[in-house]
Amino acid sequence: MALKDKLHDLKVKYTGTKMSPVFNAFHTFLYAPNETTHSGSHIRGADDLKRTMNTVIMALVPCLIFGMFNAGYQHHVATGEITTFTEGFLRPEFWNWDNLVVGLWKVLPLVIVSYAVGLAVEMFFAAKNGHEVEEGYLVTGMLVPLIVPIDIPLWMLSVAVIFGVVLGKEVFGGTGMNILNPALLIRAFLFFAYPTWMSGDKVWVHGAVERTNEIAAGSTADVISGETILGSLAQNSTAMMDSSSDVWNAFYGFIPGSVGETSTLLIILGALFLIFSKIGSWRIMLSAALGALVMGFIFNLITDAGFIAQSSKFYTLMSLEFWQHLLIGGFAFGAIYMATDPVTASQTNKGKWIYGFLIGFISILIRVFNPAYPEGVMLAILLMNVMAPTIDHYVVQGNVKKRLKRLKAKTA
Amino acid sequence: MGFFKDSNLITDPLADNNPITIQVLGICSALAITAELEASIVMSVAVLFVLGVGNVVISLMRNIIPSKIRIIVQLIVVATLVIIVDLVLKAFAYELSKTLSVFVGLIITNCIIMGRFEAFALANGPWKSFLDGIGNSLGYAVILVIVGFFRELLGSGTLLGNPVLGDPIEKTGVYAYGYENNGFMLLAPMALITVGLIIWVQRSRNTALIED
Known part of the structure; x- marks a missing residue:
């Protein structure tokens, strides 16, 4: 029996029970359902909610991949393992395996935790209130890892996701009823609750906080600086933004920052994709x-x-x-x-x-x-x-x- | 006996007619001073004193107060009591009175107090008014203590000033596992959210309390 039939049988078996929304959600996620979204205050056309969500996620994928490379790149630059710098977007010291491995190791857990915790909360409320799980969290779950610093502890992310989904969305009645953007609410919660992990000059590069702690404990290694351009400008220093190559780096995104937001180039590409798909x-x-x-x-x-x-x-x-x-x-x-x-x-x-x-x-x-x-x-x-x-x-x-x-x- | 007959005056405000979560009065002070459990408790005691005594005084005078100037009379009574509380705090707990700062004086504007004077003490005898005052301030105290408990525990990792979760600087207790205090709990918005969560839990347990 094919996997699809098995899943379908499982779905039929649980129909009408308390857990049915959970199985339905997986089924709908993996296979196209035969009905499209027809309610929700933000539905103003014949578009299916699932198509909208998937389009946004596709537009985010370049930022995610770039963010993984950048995580490794910033780490290796800070530790002094990358010493030669070239010009242009396709520079070899950026697009290589070493960087990607560090990025995968650090970014994938953020994505997994964001989705697992968020969907668990959604499913809990769906099972409790007896409605189907909505696709709303698909985009939020992808946005969240892209807008947090790379080294944010995973438990903090979980707490913030629970806060954001419950108080940002579920108390208002679920997808389409929220007043505030849940992803930003999650970030704002982190920002005000754990400011030492969300701002300053130590959190934007993988390993910077660890290294600071090691030095405090007596290690003789060099300090890793992970200051963002904005941070240094706010300190009245133009050192990170004074030459044209600095400006190009900021445009390409080879700069420290939250995981997926550094590359203005790829964000513009994503924007064009969203505009042409009319999302x-x-x-x-x-x-x-x-x-x-x-x-x-x-x-x-x-x-x-x-x-x-x-x-x-x-x-x-x-x-x-x-x-x-x-x-x-x-x-x-x-x-x-x-x-x-x-x-x-x-x-x-x-x-x-x-x-x-x-x-x-x-x-x-x-x-x-x-x-x-x-x-x-x-x-x-x-x-x-x-x-x-x-x-x-x-x-x-x-x-x-x-x-x-x-x-x-x-x-x- | 009278006490048992009127015991609902004390028990009602504790839950189903709670001044904060049901009548939504006295929110300001619940947001402002609940960052520490100790301050919450002292505030509760202060309100207990002002409301208990004030209700009795107003009730005794209820037949001689001209209704045109009753608000002024009530204000004088509550102002006198609040100043007594303020001076006692300054004399015996100076540090705490600095923490509570202006909010002791602002008990005077606490809607619960004027509300109970108007709604109850002006129409009932002294004993009943006393019970009503005690009941309402206990209802206020319950919420303050709950909010203060969670805000101090999660925000500072202490309870009544004692480090119950370990030392955040020496990294002992739960801090050794990477736990960190939630700074958001110390800000006023989180107090509002905590009160909101209490309201949510209470109304989902007793659906008769849900308004339209």
Whole structure:
């Protein structure tokens, strides 16, 4: 008997029992179901939820693979095992087995833990409430490992995933009902609960924390520095962003950072894929970029006019060329994959422009003025998630008013 | 006897008519001072004193208070009691009174107290009012102690200042296995979430409490 039949028999056997959603979930995951999604507040077309989710995951795969190579690359650069540096995207010291092995060893556990814990919570609630397991966690589970530092302890990730899925999604009624993006909620939880593992200059490169502890215990090895570009800029140092090759590295993604968010190039490719498959909203992506550029440009104008002293702690970040803000930190990743989440974003077209623009604008604002929270994009998106229904409300009301006026002009 | 007849005045607010989780009053102080269990307990005792005595005083005066100025009279009574608590704390537990800071003074604005004065003490005799005051402040105390327990245990790894989970710097106890304190528990949002979780558990156990 083929595996498929066996699974089908198992499914039939458990139909109607408490555990049936669990078996159904596996069955649906492995084989195409003969019915598509027909409910959920974010379903606004004939699209199947499963197709939407799978498309986003496909767009994320390049970032994941790049993240694995980068994890190894950053580790080997920091330990001094890579000493020759070449130019271009396809550089041999980056794309090799040594890097991939370290990356697989560190990144795969993050992916597995994220999926296992998240789906276990979803299945628990599905079995308890007697509904089917929804596909919502498929994308969240892939996003989470990409936006955490490489060395985050797995138990912390599990705690955060449980928190995010239960309080971010299940209390509101499951997939499609959540107010906040669950993946960002998970990251925000980690950020506020375990700040020593989520920020600073030691967590972004594999082995840096370990090495620090060894040195504290009396080892004579060199310190591994894992500072991100944003971190060093917030310290008023331009050392990591002063030559054109630094800028290209930031664009290609050969820089320390969260696992999957460093490569702006691959994120743009993913964005094009999402736009052409009509899954992600180009309005949000474009307006978020615009918002960030405008805010960056305003800061540039202020520093050019000389309103801010060079000794000010904001000077370096404010004087950073406005377009370079798009390349560093998690801004690109957040704007493309998180801000466009169809559940928590604005739904109206005009609302999407406002929503995206404010995300970009506020991200750079937080990034520059609050060095304690270098990753402004996370907080900006969460804030705008909360605002999105209000924006939609006023857009719709504005439309209603306009039409009433037109009707009056017609009948008068 | 009177006590047993009115014992529901004490037991009701402990669970099914809890001032925090059911009436959702007194949330501010529940969020502000529950980062440590000791502060939660002291706050509970302070509210117990103010509400127990205040209810009796208001109840005794209920027939002579003109209804037009009853709020002012209530405020004077509660302000007097709060100042007594504040001065006692400053005299005998100065460090703790610094931890509680402005929130002792803010007992005066605790909705539970004015609410019980208005809703109960103005219409009932002193003994009943006393029981009602004790019951409601115990209901308040239960939630404060639960929230304070979890926030201090998970946030600082201590209980009443004693390191029950080991030493985070020397890496003993559970810290030897890589456990770390959850800094989020010390922030006010997590207190709100903890109260929310208590409300969730309580209403899913007793579905009659769910409002529309």
